[in-house]
Amino acid sequence: MTFIHFAIILPLIAAFLIAIINKYVKGIHLGWFVLPIPFIIVSYLFTLIPTIRNGETLLLNLNFMPRIGMNFDVYIDGLGLLFAILISGIGTLVVLYSIGYLSNKEKLLNFYIYLLMFMTAMLGVVLLDNVLMLYLFWELTSISSFLLIAFWTTKERSTYGAQKSMIITMFGGFMMLGGFILLSNLTGTFSIREMIIASDSVVGVGAGTLAVVLVLLGAFTKSAQFPFYVWLPDAMEAPTPVSAYLHSATMVKAGLYLVARFTPVFMLSTTWVWTILIVGLITLCWASFNAFIKDDLKAVLAFSTVSQLGLIMSLLGISGLAIVRGANEQIFTVAVVAAVFHIINHATFKGALFMVTGIIDHQTGTRSIKKLGGLMTIMPITFTMTLITSLSMAGIPPFNGFLSKEMFLEAMFEISNSNFSSLASVGFLFPLLAILGSIFTLLYSVKIVMQVFLGEDKKETPKQPKEASALLLISPAILSFLVVLFGLVPNLLTKSIIDPAAMSIINAVEPLNTKISHWHGFDSPALWATVVIILVGATLYYFRDTWIFIYKYIRSNYTINYLYDQGLNYSTIYSNRFTKMVMTGFLRTYMVYIFGFLVVLGLITIIKTGLNLDLSNLAPIGIQDMILVGVILTALLIIMITKSRMVSIIMLGAVGFSMALFFVFFRAPDLALTQLAIETVTTTLFLVCFYHLPKQSKLPEHRKFKLTNFVVAVGVGAVSILIGLSAFSNRLFESISQYHVDHVYDLAAGKNMVNVILVDFRGYDTVFETLVFGIAGIGIYILMRLSINRKDDKNEERAEESRL
Structure with missing residues (x-):
């Protein structure tokens, strides 16, 4: 990492350091400790002016996520240097100004952390050559500006302005990301410099025009161009140092920078x-x-x-x-x-x-x-x-x-x-x-x-x-x-x-x-x-008094602000209605969504890729298999038609124990024992829960046939069978089971293949599964303790009321 890489993230590092300083240093305005950070950066940037003036550029590569092409590559030319100097230079003056403007009674630590985060985000935007990294820092500017605008959280207008700026600018940023992806597909690179070289491949194609529109949406929303300007006046609710920084050298200038930087790419459009x-x-x-x-x-x-x-x-x-x-x-x-x-x-x-x-x-x-x-x-x-x-x-x-x-x-x-x-x-x-x-x-x-x-x-x-x-x-x-x-x-x-x-x-x-x-x-x-x-x-x-009446004809309900507010209100109302309609609170409804989506996605995949089933290598079906299938189907049928919860639980256990017998027939005794243990525990838990369920009289006497549930259930079964048969018929790789058979003893010194796979060959998988169970257990314990504490509190309140 070079110094310029370090300079970009220096404000972010300083944000952590001032948190420590604030804890131990009292009586001194926190801004004095922040002031050297932008001053050091702008001083360093001034030393680069002679190099850039001579027509040279600086390209400093640093791999970050090279497999997806997201690298921390810094490219400094005249344009990037200009904006970086403005960001750090005006930032120095803003910090100095804030020392006199904000008193120690304010939440100074929060303010300067947000400000330093904002400074890092802006420096990343103007100095990075990789469009994916540019997008990352671009959205960080929206997040940090949101925090700065909403600094006075007790003011309704502050939070409103912050929310407004974030919604509009992040919408534009998301559109811009789509433009970057299209540009990458057209030019074969995520580097802005290389995109400029390959600019001929962008012009004259539909994807290139779409990329133009998407990138401009990002620039126009950030630089408050018509009709997206409505967020900027509301951002004035931020403290004045923030407004001075945001309006003069940072947030709004990011959109101008984007247009200026991509003009060589799109200038033939x-x-x-x-x-x-x-x-x-x-x-x-x-x-x-x-x-x-x-x-x-x-x-x-x-x-x-x-x-x-x-x-x-x-x-x-x-x-x-x-x-x-x-x-x-x-x-x-x-x-x-x-x-x-x-x-x-x-x-x-x-x-x-x-x-x-x-x-x-x-x-x-x-x-x-x-x-x-x-x-x-x-x-x-x-x-x-x-x-x-x-x-x-x-x-x-x-x-x-x-x-x-x-x-x-x-x-x-x-x-x-x-x-x-x-x-x-x-x-x-x-x-x-x-x-x-x-x-x-x-x-x-x-x-x-x-x-x-x-x-x-x-x-x-x-x-x-x-x-x-x-x-x-x-x-x-x-x-x-x-x-x-x-x-x-x-x-x-x-x-x-x-x-x-x-x-x-x-x-x-x-x-x-x-x-x-x-x-x-x-x-x-x-x-x-x-x-x-x-x-x-x-x-x-x-003569302003004679013509100023024309402003009276601008009705408030005809403005873009009004349209934004109404759009936000109605989207909230209808999204709440939709949420209440979809989120019913019943588990069976959510299962229909999940399995319905599984069926649709599975059918689309099957239709597009084809099945190519090969049923010649299927194992023969014995009489014992047919009997077990009959038992399972009978138990399932009884579950659907019975009105007794006890009968439903018993039949559900019959299904599980029948599956254990299948594992025995398939010569997998370990899986059979596991299935028996799990089925015993779940059946026991069902019986325990049976005591806490509402009384039968509160339940409907007759169950209505639901076509949606029937279609989804049949679809899940059919899709699962088809996918299983397709996977069996179209093996792309040799099975790894033979490797386990050959090396279960010499590599793991064990004779039980299943145990060796779980403990040795897939040891990390087993460890994390155990960790998940542990986390779930801790969560259940906490919920139980909360429930017990609430009951204790209620008992104490009742005892206190009885004393009174």
Whole structure:
């Protein structure tokens, strides 16, 4: 195992260590012991930048389950390194922030264990080359995020949001696994690198198109694309450090990573690129439109995250579309670089904004915009950071968000002007939707600054507002500084981070030599689009009271949230009804299910494979065999028609003892003795249980003939006979019995073959059978003790009542 393998699981190892530390170290915030973990990881990842910058990649193989192709293979290129740095770097700032945000009264051990588990899961997703291992860590992100969102278990909305996120994202993950399996069948490998090489075998076949749909379902559910975005706003019920981490660098970015990573595999598929482009633009516009009306600060930021994810997703779609349609290189370069750059920019300004929101909530006791106002003079540092990051999110110069937003608009104009026959009539919609989404992005960004920090203090906050402590301010201050730095010096990242990541997405070999600048000349349509966005956005905000009524037409029972809730409610109701219908509580019903399934499966197998019976080698049937069969059939018939339980028990014993005689005739005295012992014990137990059964008068006088039971019973007998005869007639291997006959003495020093087989040749099997009996015995003993204790408790209660 190399250090990078160790770095992926280091947070998980640390989770066990802090549990020990928490037990023995008191009075120190547990976050200080967690903080070095992501810092060590990000420090190591920074040392890999020169290697990746030079066009090299790292492939480190480690066998995990090689027989099924599930290996712990790490592949680090520009894309994986970018996401890993974001995960560990933002993770370091989140842990530092949480030290000031969460007090020792909270369940800190649980929080940091969940957080470290989440960090390991995300690192595994972005650094592993094997799709099976990627799926394993993918689902671990859903589980750990569920635990983080539901951290405050006493809040109903927290558990609701956690359940919602898990249902939707795990559904997508399961679909994604199906896509991976199809890809593996088409390419003959579980390695993503090798899938890229064999990408030609994916395009143009039905299974390839189905794989596209399934993988996109995994990406869209995780990155909250329309219509699967409904889980993300409810995830805001998590503690603010979790929200900052989840929205900026981890959970939602996993879907973007998946699309970026598999673009070289599917980029020749028109289904892939068109779906990503269209869904991304719809998500951008719909989420930004809904963000403006929200009153809760975290709700505004949650919908803004959805809209920004849609923006990045559409850029990834253009990257592939430019290749499919043979567009000029300008579209292609601008789109892929803009996608990578905005991933970085979104991590900085959105992480800072969530932390600032947490500070406002922490210092005022509320996140409601209606109760906030006039905080600029009371919390000047917080105001400054909010202003910088909000303007960056809105795409206002000179901040980093402006640069990537300009590149986004430029790519949209380029795609609309390109000679795509399929876009001849609707090409104008791409820049139009981009501008529309950007206008509402400006609106909700301005709303945060104007209504929270400017105006008069409404004095409706539960706590007296004051500036936060340095411990809370450090992390958002660092991110705000990066917003300014990357805006003023954008090419600081191009050679080291952006270009290598972009080259990984398009599977390029030649360097891109990207140059990012603020000014592109007056002839740039993106410049005039930005002017329109600012002017229209400012006008709409100023006259917001005149048009905001349109939100009233969005009825709650017409939303996707409503459909989700109703679907969940009705599925619960009907699943309960179905369960009550199927699970009757009667053992005979369950036996019908089990044996009915056995009959159906057996018949299907017989029909598909055929019987090929050979009855020539069957042993002759003697008179004694016929007599015993007659006795057994007679006993069974009496059991079915008798009304006496005693007669039924006696006849059941007759069946068992007759089977023992069969073993005697077959020259198996050991089995006969075993059968006699077992039959004696079971008959005795039946007689003991006979005493506790309900009285005969409570049972129905007449038993009704049930056709289902009759068919299943006959079917079980017929299928068992046919399978037994088929197995006897079609032996694929020589019997092992001769080996036992030849070696029973020289290998095991025994003369009784049956005993030697049980004790020596199949010794482990016998040991585990004995262990099962032991476990069953312990369980029975515990149940008996519980029953006795309950009776003792009831007797004590009655005695106490009699005294009173």
